[in-house]
Amino acid sequence: xxxxxxxxxxxxxxxxxxxxxxxxxxxxxxxxxxxxxxxxxxxxxxxxxxxxxxxxxxxxxxxxxxxxxxxxxxxxxxxxxxxxxxxxxxxxxxxxxxxxxxxxxxxxxxxxxxxxxxxxxxxxxxxxxxxxxxxxxxxxxxxxxxxxxxxxxxxxxxxxxxxxxxxxxxxxxxxxxxxxxxxxxxxxxxxxxxxxxxxxxxxxxxxxxxxxx
Amino acid sequence: xxxxxxxxxxxxxxxxxxxxxxxxxxxxxxxxxxxxxxxxxxxxxxxxxxxxxxxxxxxxxxxxxxxxxxxxxxxxxxxxxxxxxxxxxxxxxxxxxxxxxxxxxxxxxxxxxxxxxxxxxxxxxxxxxxxxxxxxxxxxxxxxxxxxxxxxxxxxxxxxxxxxxxxxxxxxxxxxxxxxxxxxxxxxxxxxxxxxxxxxxxxxxxxxxxxxxxxxxxxxxxxxxxxxxxxxxxxxxxxxxxxxxxxxxxxxxxxxxxxxxxxxxxxxxxxxxxxxxxxxxxxxxxxxxxxxxxxxxxxxxxxxxxxxxxxxxxxxxxxxxxxxxxxxxxxxxxxxxxxxxxxxxxxxxxxxxxxxxxxxxxxxxxxxxxxxxxxxxxxxxxxxxxxxxxxxxxxxxxxxxxxxxxxxxxxxxxxxxxxxxxxxxxxxxxxxxxxxxxxxxxxxxxxxxxxxxxxxxxxxxxxxxxxxxxxx
Numbered sequence: 001x002x003x004x005x006x007x008x009x010x011x012x013x014x015x016x017x018x019x020x021x022x023x024x025x026x027x028x029x030x031x032x033x034x035x036x037x038x039x040x041x042x043x044x045x046x047x048x049x050x051x052x053x054x055x056x057x058x059x060x061x062x063x064x065x066x067x068x069x070x071x072x073x074x075x076x077x078x079x080x081x082x083x084x085x086x087x088x089x090x091x092x093x094x095x096x097x098x099x100x101x102x103x104x105x106x107x108x109x110x111x112x113x114x115x116x117x118x119x120x121x122x123x124x125x126x127x128x129x130x131x132x133x134x135x136x137x138x139x140x141x142x143x144x145x146x147x148x149x150x151x152x153x154x155x156x157x158x159x160x161x162x163x164x165x166x167x168x169x170x171x172x173x174x175x176x177x178x179x180x181x182x183x184x185x186x187x188x189x190x191x192x193x194x195x196x197x198x199x200x201x202x203x204x205x206x207x208x209x210x211x212x213x
Numbered sequence: 214x215x216x217x218x219x220x221x222x223x224x225x226x227x228x229x230x231x232x233x234x235x236x237x238x239x240x241x242x243x244x245x246x247x248x249x250x251x252x253x254x255x256x257x258x259x260x261x262x263x264x265x266x267x268x269x270x271x272x273x274x275x276x277x278x279x280x281x282x283x284x285x286x287x288x289x290x291x292x293x294x295x296x297x298x299x300x301x302x303x304x305x306x307x308x309x310x311x312x313x314x315x316x317x318x319x320x321x322x323x324x325x326x327x328x329x330x331x332x333x334x335x336x337x338x339x340x341x342x343x344x345x346x347x348x349x350x351x352x353x354x355x356x357x358x359x360x361x362x363x364x365x366x367x368x369x370x371x372x373x374x375x376x377x378x379x380x381x382x383x384x385x386x387x388x389x390x391x392x393x394x395x396x397x398x399x400x401x402x403x404x405x406x407x408x409x410x411x412x413x414x415x416x417x418x419x420x421x422x423x424x425x426x427x428x429x430x431x432x433x434x435x436x437x438x439x440x441x442x443x444x445x446x447x448x449x450x451x452x453x454x455x456x457x458x459x460x461x462x463x464x465x466x467x468x469x470x471x472x473x474x475x476x477x478x479x480x481x482x483x484x485x486x487x488x489x490x491x492x493x494x495x496x497x498x499x500x501x502x503x504x505x506x507x508x509x510x511x512x513x514x515x516x517x518x519x520x521x522x523x524x525x526x527x528x529x530x531x532x533x534x535x536x537x538x539x540x541x542x543x544x545x546x547x548x549x550x551x552x553x554x555x556x557x558x559x560x561x562x563x564x565x566x567x568x569x570x571x572x573x574x575x576x577x578x579x580x581x582x583x584x585x586x587x588x589x590x591x592x593x594x595x596x597x598x599x600x601x602x603x604x605x606x607x608x609x610x611x612x613x614x615x616x617x618x619x620x621x622x623x624x625x626x627x628x629x630x631x632x633x634x635x636x637x638x639x640x641x642x643x644x645x646x647x648x649x650x651x652x653x654x655x656x657x658x659x660x661x662x663x664x665x666x667x668x669x670x671x672x673x674x675x676x677x678x679x680x681x682x683x684x685x
Contacts, residue, residue, distance in 0.1 A: 014616045017601070017608050024605075026614035027675035028621065029684055044674075045313075075313050079250075080678050117678070119611040119671060154609050156671075174678070196609045197649040202664045204611070204671045 004126060004182035006033045012123055020194055023182075024121035024154070039176035040116040040130065043156055046076040046104050047113040047206045075205065078104050078173045080117075103170040106141075106163040113206035115156040117174060122153045122182075124194070130157060131179045140165025143178050151185060152194060155203045217284075218277050224290045225274045231297055232267045235304065236260060242308035249320055251337040252307050255379075258371060259304050262360070265370040266293055289366050296359050303341070303351070306381065310342035314387040316396075318674035322626050323396055325677065326469065327378075330588065331407065335376045338400055343381035346485055348395040350402040351379035378403030390669045391634055394477035397470050401462030410579055414457055414572060415450055422449050425564055434557050441553035445561065448551050453569055456498045460573055463503055464580045467510045471591050472520060473630040475507045475533070476638060492547035493566070499544050505536040506573070512537075515592045519599075525635050541570045591627040598624040602632040607643035611668045613675035623685055626673040633669040641665065 004012070010031055015022035025038065033039070081102025106112055122128060128149035132142055142162045149157065159178060163169050171177065200207055239256055248256065270293075273286055320340040327336050343349070357373050364370040380399040386392055405411070425431065426445060432438035466474040482500070489500045497503075511520060511533070520530035546562040554561055598617075602624050605612035612632070614623055624632075636644075641661050650657055679685050 014619060017604050017610065017615070024610050024615070026611050027623070027679055028614040029679070029682055077313050077317070080674075080681070119613075119668075119675075121608070121610045194608060194647060195649050196644075196647050201648075202609045202668070204667045 002184050002186075003036050004184060006035045009033055009038065009182065012126075017121075018194070020124035020152070022121070023123045023126070024119070026119050027117070034179070037131070037179040037181045039133070040118055040157065040159075040178040040180050042159075042171055042173050042175055042177045043115040043117040044078055044080055044173050045115055045205045046078070047208065048074050048076055049111070076104065078102060080174050081172075102174070103172040105168050105170050106161065107168050108163055108166050111160065111162040112171075114159045114161050114171070115204065115206050116159065116178070117156070119156050119204065120149070120154065120180070122149055122151050124151050125185050126151055126182050127185055129181050129183065130159065131181060133176060133179055136177055139169055141169055141171075141177075149180070150198075152196075153198070153201060154196065155201055156205075158200065158203070158206050217280075217287075221277065221283055221287055221290070222274055224287065225270045228270050228290060228293060228297075229267060229274075231294075232263045232270070235297065235301060236263050239304055239308065242304075248307070248310075249315065249317065249324075249340065251320075251324060251339045251377075252310065252341075254337065255339045255377065256304060256307055258373065259300050259307075261371045262296070262300060265367055266297070268369065269293075269367045289363075292359065292363060292366070296356070296363055299356050299359070303379065306341035306343060307339065309384060310340060310387075314342060314384070315340060316382070316387065316390055316393040316670065318670045318677070319390055319393050319396065321677060322673050323400055325680075326397075327400055327404070330469075330583065331404065332587065333376065335374075337374075337377055338403065339377060339379045340396065341379060341381045342384035342387060344384060346383045346385070347381075348383070348399050348481065349381050350399045351381065353377070353379060378406075388663065388666060390666045390673070391473070391630070391637060392477050392480050394466075394470055394473045394630060394634075395481055397474055398462045398466040398478070401465030402458055404465060404583075405458050405461040408579065408583070410461065410576070411454055411457070414575065415454060418450055418453060418568065418572070419446060421568055422446055431557055431560075435553060436556075437553055441551075444551035444553045448554065449561075449565060452493075452495060452546075452548065453565060453572065455496050456493060456569060457572055457576055459497050460503070460506060461576045461580060463506055464510060464577055467507050468514060468580060468584055469588075469591070470627055471514065471516055471595070471631050472511060473627070473634045475504075475511070476634045478503075489547070491544050493544060493569075495548050498569075501536050501539055502544055504533055505539050506577075508533045508537045510577075514590055519592070519595065526638055529638070541566050591625065591631070594625040595628045595631055598622060598628050599632050602629060603636055606632065606636050606665065606668065607647070609644060609647065609664070609668075611671045611675065613672040613679070623676060623679050624672070626676050629669055629672045629676075633665060637662065637665060 009023065010033075012021060012023035013025065013028070013031075017024065079102055104112065104114075120128075130143060130147035130149070136143075140163065142164050143159050157180070161171065161177075196202060239260060243256065270290075277283070278286055320338075323340070324336075324338050327338055328334055353373065357375075360370070360373045364372045378400065380396055380403070382393055382396055422445065426442055432442070435441040463474075470477075487494075487497065487500060489497060491499045491501050493499050493502070511517065511530075517530075519525055520533075521527050544566055546565060549555070550558045550561055601615045601617055601622070602612040605615060612624060612629060614621060616622070641658070644661055644665070645657060648657065648661060650660070652660060676685070
């Protein structure tokens with residue numbers, strides 16, 4: 001397994017959509033990628049567990065589980081409010097009201113389902129791994145649990161964000177929060193027919209779990 | 214004196230309680246939700262109105278006025294009640310339409326388009342989730358008059374901004390993008406009002422009606438000529454100006470959105486049939502007449518070749534094209550004229566339809582003039598990008614950024630909407646073939662339809678982000 005370089009990512013982006021080796025990242029503001037990864041920006045939609053309205057989730061063990069888990073998280077929207085930064089100049093400080101408008105405040109020991117602003121289509125021969133950006137890791141924001149993206153997956157990527165620190169953190173919509181590393185799968189993947197599979201394929205919102213057997 | 218003063222106090226306390234309830238209702242509704250900026254500003258307006266009313270009523274209760282003024286204050290209270298009941302309905306619909314139960318990206322794009330076309334940053338279209346299966350524009354004239362009146366009586370009572378328009382979509386269609394293209398027609402009504410075209414149309418129409426009435430010797434055919442003339446003036450102007458408003462909104466929407474608006478209108482008419490094939494009703498022109506206008510403008514705006522293309526529903530356009538040849542004689546007015554004019558009902562209706570045909574030309578000129586300088590025909594972007602957009606939708610990908618001939622492109626939201634509608638109406642077959650699921654074919658189609666709407670919404674939202682970031 002080898003990591004895709006910046007040049008290879010750019011080449012893949014230029015391939016026609018019907019080519020199984022093509023890759024899509026949209027909206028694409030610029031192509032200033034790292035040499036071995038791309039930045040993922042925080043999207044506008046979140047699902048916060050509505051703690052008061054559910055007693056317990058028991059995956060696979062309840063008759064009406066689907067109805068229960070579909071409604072447990074509450075969908076929240078925060079408007080896009082990225083502040084444009086000019087090279088060499090400091091970004092103007094956000095006013096507190098701006099921060100509240102364009103950011104989700106995550107309390108200590110709380111978790112939220114979010115999505116990336118980017119909608120990604122993976123090539124047929126490439127898997128991906130989501131990594132927390134190191135600056136965010138240093139304030140104890142963690143993106144865990146399901147960071148692996150299969151070949152040919154398409155959709156906004158779901159981020160399970162936890163604040164494992166001791167202070168509330170504002171998660172600003174539109175700012176880079178994670179990185180995606182692309183890895184070429186060696187040998188035959190058998191997925192060269194461009195099919196759309198999986199419960200969450202094509203999602204643009206953080207979707208509630210389905211726990212389908 | 215004591216009795217009337219008690220009545221004033223009692224009504225005052227009722228109003229204060231209503232203000233408190235309404236304020237709490239709005240605040241509770243807003244605690245966990247984010248609204249569109251326009252909706253937020255509108256709710257702020259309502260809160261400010263409530264504050265002003267609260268202060269005013271408290272002052273009246275604290276210091277009861279002189280006997281001769283009490284009746285005037287009671288009248289003020291009556292007017293306030295009227296305004297609050299209006300504002301209650303609107304605040305409820307605004308609260309219902311929080312940003313996630315609304316075609317969010319479409320509503321923001323609609324506002325962007327309105328501001329660009331009217332060249333004004335102050336224009337705002339508040340989009341509300343209505344409780345009926347209809348799209349409509351609130352007639353704010355009465356509310357505006359009422360609030361203007363209150364602002365003269367109550368210190369600090371805010372005047373409702375002239376630039377605000379309120380549009381409503383069926384709340385159950387909250388997540389739809391395609392069918393909500395009908396909102397552009399409703400925006401057209403607001404622009405009609407703003408351009409003040411009605412005044413000119415009315416005076417010209419009434420002049421012509423007088424000529425018809427007097428010159429056509431109509432007065433000899435009716436029993437009470439004076440009453441018939443008055444009733445006729447009212448009947449003719451009410452109906453024809455309503456039809457004019459509808460045609461303006463149609464021409465506006467078809468010119469701005471292209472075929473997507475026609476498809477959206479047909480879709481909503483399938484859900485709630487109007488039954489107005491060739492009949493003009495009290496409020497709307499006949500469907501076939503409207504489609505005749507749609508066909509005309511789709512041709513003029515260069516959509517014809519695209520619609521005739523074998524890949525783009527040519528049978529749909531053939532049907533529409535038939536409407537192009539309809540003459541005004543084909544249409545009838547399906548209303549009863551006032552009793553004074555029943556003797557000449559047929560003649561009057563024929564005259565109205567002929568005159569209306571002439572009036573439509575004026576309306577078309579007015580819309581075209583507005584869209585001449587600052588509006589590029591949407592078909593040009595469509596021609597450049599439609600193949601890629603459709604291909605992206607077939608592959609289940611949001612079509613907001615793609616490369617064509619090595620160049621990065623971001624299709625315009627109107628291109629996205631039109632491609633989305635063509636793709637949807639053609640049955641989404643390439644997408645359905647590509648999706649592997651355990652769902653049965655009906656549920657699979659419903660699921661794909663929902664996904665398609667969400668991708669289109671995301672593409673429109675992305676375009677606005679790219680615009681904000683200066684990347685277009």
